[in-house]
Amino acid sequence: MRLPPDSLAFQMLGAAAAVRGVHEGTALPQAIEDATNLLRLDRVRDAATRGAIQDLAYRTVRQFGATRALVTQLVTRPPGALVDSLLAVALALLLEGEEGDRSKVGRGGYSDFTVVDQAVSAAASEPKTAHARGLVNAVLRRFLRERKALMDAIAKDEEARWNLPTWWLEQLRAAYPDRWMALAESVNVRPPMTLRVNTKRLSVDEYLKELANAGMAGTAIGPQAVRLVRAFPVSQVPGFATGDVSVQDAGAQLAAPLCEVADGMRVLDACAAPGGKTGHLLELADIHVTAVESDAERAARIHENLARLDQRAEVIVGDASRPKDWWDGQQFDRILADVPCSASGIVRRHPDIRWLRRESDIAKLVNEQRRIVSQLWSLLKPGGILVYVTCSIFPTEGEEQALWFGAQLPDAIRLQAPGQLLPGTKAQETAGTNMAGQPSLPSDHDGFYYARFQKRA
């Protein structure tokens, strides 16, 4: 049976294929791409359907802990990976039904009946799942009948309660004994869409007027940061195509100003793709930027971003921890080390990260971060500044690293920096850091860690 692409059933099937990809270890954007290729969706022509599949997949992955626990409760014999994922998509929609009003579900406004009916149609339409259409029907109906008892049964399961892996919760509890619950809750909050205004071209106030003329509302939340009241596709955002604005979280917008660049400086952006911070650096002064990125495909995105902004940088595909492979021997005035990390501070934007990461990844990342910064240090001029950034909220990748760098890097003076920014809050000051004289902090941002070191002149 062929389903119309604008049907919920078709979109649930696409989302199920994407969710299965994440379950098998693929990052969600790639898993969605793979799923829509499988369904032979044309990128441009079928944009609305792709958007709907993406929305369902993100909603499901946010609730993966709960939906997986429910499937385990409801299904005695594993029905197959795609059926499992289809059940997860349907259950995620049903779980979004507001307490007291189960007739309407989530933003889509689908009734419970529609969700069940469309999930069964989705199962029936696909050879790999058709055998399980009866099971899908029975499982979802049982969930609706026994919802309270089932939710009580999974309530003791931490992964189901918080939609976070147990090891992740342990890290949060150890690091933030007083606020780990708020942090765990925050991962499922929908993040704002925040823009960075290129103030070389227009002021934030001028841009807010442009937005208003286009019928969009925004608020200034930083020197260049504008938070949109509602998210829009970038193609509809005024000034995006021409580089007047870029999409960048307000916490990420601190990185470039912390480099304190001035005209004529040589700046190394050491882990640069997709180039968000490269572009920002170039908007702040007339500088020469060398952008190093180890992943060639991702490096191509730096070129795309800079072309949109009408900016230039020297882009090198290389390993930041092996400068002898690519460095020309001329030292830099500034180094931005936006190192690879757990990404535990940006989970609300990338809900798949928590399921893809393993606890054992953290120690490997900590070592890689140390290797990169230690190797880059000799590339810095005396008097130069290195800014260390992670989008992590785990102290092992933040303050503990900064203390290690302070002790290990020769001639390093620790400068003021925001330290640990927790998602959605003001900066949390950490040992050895404070914000005197630093850029003011926006109020709604992802989680980041910032430290700065100057090389003794």
Ligand SMILES: C[S@@+](CC[C@H](N)C(=O)[O-])C[C@H]1O[C@@H](n2cnc3c(N)ncnc32)[C@H](O)[C@@H]1O
């Ligand atoms: C946090 S992201 C950088 C984000 C970027 N600075 C921005 O603002 O758009 C880290 C990047 O480092 C790259 N990377 C990981 N290991 C690296 C290495 N050893 N050398 C250079 N780049 C690396 C990753 O591929 C990834 O693109």
